[in-house]
Amino acid sequence: MYLPQPWIALLVAGLVLGSPPVAAQAPPEPPAVGKECGEARFGDRPLPNSAAALQQRKRIKILAIGASSTAVLGIGRNGNPPLLERILERTIKGLDVEIINRGFSGELADAAGERLRIEVALNQPDIVLWQVGTNDALAHVPVDTFELSVGNTVRWLKGHNIDLILVGLHYNKRLAKDTHYQAIRMSLRRIATEANVLRIGRYEAMEVLARTTATNGRPELEDFGLTEAGFNCMAQYIARTITVGLFAKPPKHAPVPDPGK
């Protein structure tokens, strides 16, 4: 059928203008997490600032910092973006995800906190994905020092309306009885609860998975969190958490996102 050019222009304009903002669409089905990743449950808190960014720009910027980012972003081979980015873009139609990878394996919370502030100032991310705790625990950083350092950074991020997802300590069976390791783990959990920020309980997830595999008669996946399969599982968990958080209704007391950001 022939349509004169002005009609085509109007039709295109109507389609574009008529497209509802991404966040106004029905929430997508959160991405599935592979069976091999176990059935650990993570928080479903909203990510209000990122949801606003999604609505306004159809784009979210994620700053990955702390320990090795591969462990949370998943593997991206042959020039492909990391798994987390691929899952998010596949799940939420029209979403453009930019991941700024500033992970540095082995970095302690204090140094990461300092670097984080600078990276936030330079890159203005919507979400900060911070892996923290394992190295401080292994380096025997005192718990109060750790708590002060992480707490300050968490408060600073909240004060700047940046959504934060904390990714907690790794699981290792031999560290289950290490009092300092466990104290740092509890400290991080406390910080997350008090500040009401999302925390991915990697330790708990991997512990459950290790137990499940052991009871099924297979060798215990003690270091699953340090394998490629483990990294991809974490990416799946985080993608699910972010998707849920982007479309969850903010509680009434939630801070109003800064529209200028």
Next chain:
Amino acid sequence: MPREANAVDFWRGFALVSIFINHVPGIYYERLTHRNLSISDSAELFVFLAGWSLGLLVGGGRNGAAPLAFRLGGRSVQIYAAHILISGLALALLAGAAHLMENSLILEWHNAAAFFQEPARTQMGIVLLTHQLGYFDILPLYVVLMLVAPAFVIIDRFARPLLVPLSLVLYFASLTVPFTAPTWPVEGNWFFNPFTWQAIFVLGFALSRDEGLGRFVRSNITWIRYVAAPIVFVAAILVWFNWFPDPTKLPEPRLLFLNGKSFLTPMRLIQFLALAAVFSAAYPAIARFLPWLTEPLSLLGRNSLNVFCVGSLLSLSGQIVRSLYEGSFVVDTIVVIAGVGLLWLTAWMSEWRQRLGQQS
């Protein structure tokens, strides 16, 4: 015969000991190093003195350009070889510790995770200097600076007034654009941005010379110290009380105003130069009243590459010891005493070997 104790070797030795201590995070004695009262730390001092030493090596311009370039290139290869060696040893140390402690999380330390997860590409990255282990990232900068050093020397010889301005143009361009050297295979940036850190190396070089900027500073050092002292004092207060501005509230380009080590931001560079101006006056008094301190630190400074390499491995060993035995004041004291003692032994053996070579 090794040269006598002097200010450059002394402060280099001081920087090496500080780096050794600061590279054992969480150790009690890190609160005693000068970075607790200074925006800049030992890294700035180390690179500045490397530039200064280049100035002394080049001398009054008697050497021909080709032999000099050959010599500096040789030095660069020597530093590169040292870096590759200690990186390999560090990875083996981490692997050994992980095995001994039955804790594979140790393999994650210091950006080593990529090597154990993806050895083929990461090994290439190590050789290409695009993958650097944490705390083992200053030698790659030094390699690059020594590779470019012949260009600095040639500009100094034929267009001296242009050397520092050109260096500062590159420095400010890197801060304002901004740009830096990328890492691979792990996406990221060099910890020490070579485009900004070259500035402190070139300033060290230029200030060591008897002409140009070096002569100007020497003839005006008294009033320069009057200006520098308040800067050092105010910086100490800022650091002590952590009174730094919120980086998100700073005007663009933010790197010109914030405190960032990777980019050697102006705040750090200016504070370091002020610190150098003030403390350059201290060496004669230290040498007079504390000779027991100047001799061993100068010994370390004279053998800086060997000492730095051993110190890097000792810092890593110190971290492993602290993880094994749970850091406490006693463990930390043993780590520091043993570490500094081994640094001294490394320097002494280096000179002993040189003496043997001269005798035979």
